[in-house]
Amino acid sequence: MSNSNEDKEKGIVHYVVADLTSLDLSSPDDSIIASRFSRYGTLGPIMQKLFASGVEARGVERIPERERESKKVWNNLLFWWSANCALTTIPVGVLAQEFYTLTFPHAVAVILCFGALGAIFTSFIATLGPKTGLRTMVITRYSSGYVGGSIYSVLNILTQLGFSVTAVILGGQTLASINPGTLPLVAGVIIISICSVVPCFVGYNLVHFYERYAWVVIFIVMLFLWGLGGHAGFDISAQKANEDTGRNLSADVLSFGGIIFGTFTGWAPVAADFNCRLPADTSSVRVFTLTFLGVFIPTTFVEILGAALMTITDPAYVDAFANGSTGGLLSQVLSPWKGGGKFILVLLAMSIVANNIPGTYSAALSMQALGRPFTVVPRFFWVLLAFVVYTIAGVAGREHFSEILSNFLSILSYWTAFFVVIVAEEHFIFRRPNGPLGGYNLDDWDKPRRLPLGVAGIVAGCCGVAGAVVGMTEVWYTGPIGKAAGGLFGADLGFELAAGFAAVSYAPLRWLEIRLVGR
Incomplete structure (x- = not known):
């Protein structure tokens, strides 16, 4: 009898130990994360109330499987559709004629081809969110180490803040153009900034709720713009006389293609942030496909619209663009509808909020991913800091939107x-x-000694920078390969060479790092 009881007790002890070891203690519950901030003196109770009211407490901490919330993978499609079916996307298509003298057919071809490539890059990163439960910048630690991940976080912070600056400037321009002289451009910039920061302050759930429905009205508005533009008269052959030929044309195509690629891959550093709460067994094929469609279709649809609007030859439309940039052109396109057109301009300006939300939210996460001292600061604080930075920058650069x-x-x-x-x-x-490492040890996401040293990733990244430098073509610098590639001003081969140099260097360096260090 005693032996039986002893066996039972051993069995119970064994069960308890097994149960405890199965817990993912490195990925604490939301309630545990929220309780960390109770030591912030008088601010502690305030933060506790914020978290209790629905403000997201979790930042870059890994989301364990037991806390995954939804199997609604279709949200990937709607999320990215809202983010890209926005006013911010129109000026990208405008650049085809404004800076690169491309005709409409050539602009469409560049948008479709380079856009598809960029959407593939972003969609791949999106598949890693459910697999790991990690934010994008934390995932980089598994290839480039803790230090390398921090470097990428800095780059992403600059990227998302840069996106936000262009977004709030365009939104401010559009609001100011509704009744010229009534609303100052500075006020318009601030209005768009404030509207963008509210969902990001609350966090993941409100961000997804907003993005799930924001696309509906704006997609209809984009159809209106297509119709009104067609009524004004698209003339796809009007730009033929201004288009470059020969090597100059190929240079224009490559340089504009780099811009298009950037608009699509600009989402790659944040793509895993918004589906890391999906179950780990979510189909990667479905995540990839829905992300691709959500990024590619609305972005190309709206960028092509921007290129089409530049084919209107009516002098009133040409003057409107010359005097008021993209905002002035859109105001002229909607002018036949008078008061209704002004209301649509308001909707267009507010569509920028959906475009600006992902960057603001992820910039805050990247600030936390800089290291442990930054992680302990609440996520919403970094959201507010990002808001302040891009609002001030938007006000300062409000007159130079196209150049920026x-x-x-x-x-x-x-x-x-x-x-x-x-x-x-x-x-x-x-x-x-x-493979050599057999997968990801997800418990190591914040353990520098168990992550890769990152030498291979950092050196390969430096090789990528070298490729960009020798291939880039900017107003302020042209690399030797970019200059030799063709055209009076050179052809921008920066992203192609950056990817190529990194691809060739990373694999052998990483293999050597694993052989020498074992991780």
Whole structure:
């Protein structure tokens, strides 16, 4: 009898120990994360009330399987549709004629081809969210180490804040153009900024709720713009006389293609942030496909609209663009509807909120991913800091929207290209089930001594930077390969060479790192 009881007790002890070891203690519950902030003196109770009212307490901490909330993978499609079916996307298509003298057919071809490539990059990163339960910048630690992940976090912070600056400037311009002289441009910038920060302050659930429905009205508005533009008279042959030929034309195509690629891959550094609460067994094919469709279809649809509006030859429309940039052109397109057109301009301006939300939310997460001292600061604090920074920058740069957009998007495509290549090689070569590392040890996400040293990732990233430098073509610098590639001003091959240099260097360096260090 005693032996039987002893066996039972041993069995109970064994069961309890097994149960405890199965717990993912490195990924605490939301309630445990919220309780950490109770030591903030008098601020502690205030933060506790915020978290209790629905403000997201979790930041970059891994989301364990037991806390995954939803199997609604279709939200991926709607989320990205709202983020990209926005006023912010129209000026990208405008750049085809404004800076690169491309005719409408050539602009469409570039948008479709380079857009598809960029959407593939972003969709791959999105598949890693459910697999790991980690935010994108934390995933980079598995290829580039703790230090390398922090470097990528800095790049992503600059990227998302840059996106936000262009977004709030365009929104402010549009609001100011509704009744010229009534609303100052500065006030318009601030209005868009405030509307963008509220969902990000609350967190993941409100962000997804807003993005799930925001696309509906704006998609209808985009159809209105197509119809009104067609009524004004699209003339796809009008720009033929201004288009470059020969090597100059190929240079224009490559340079504009780099901008298009950047608009699509600009979402790659944040793509896993918004589906990391999906169950780990969610089909990667479905995540990839729905993300691709949500990014590619609305973005190309709206960018092509921007290119089409530039084919209108009516002098009133040409003057409207010359005097008021994209906002002035849209105001002229909607002018036949008078008061109704002004209401639609308000809707267009507010569509920027859906475009600006992902960048604001993820910039805050990237600030936390800089390291443990940053992680302990509440996520919503970093959201507010991002809001302050891009609002001030938007007010300061409000008169130079086109220049900021063109230069920023070109540079953006460089680092996102080599970032995705490095993460992809780590995933498919070294972390595959039968590969050298056999997968991801997800408990190590915040343990520098168990993560890779990151030498391979950092050096490969530097090689990617070198590729961008020799291939880039900017107003302020042209690399030797970019200059030799063709055209009077050179052809921008920055993102292609950045990806190529990183791809060639990372695999052998990472193999050597694993052989020498074992991780």
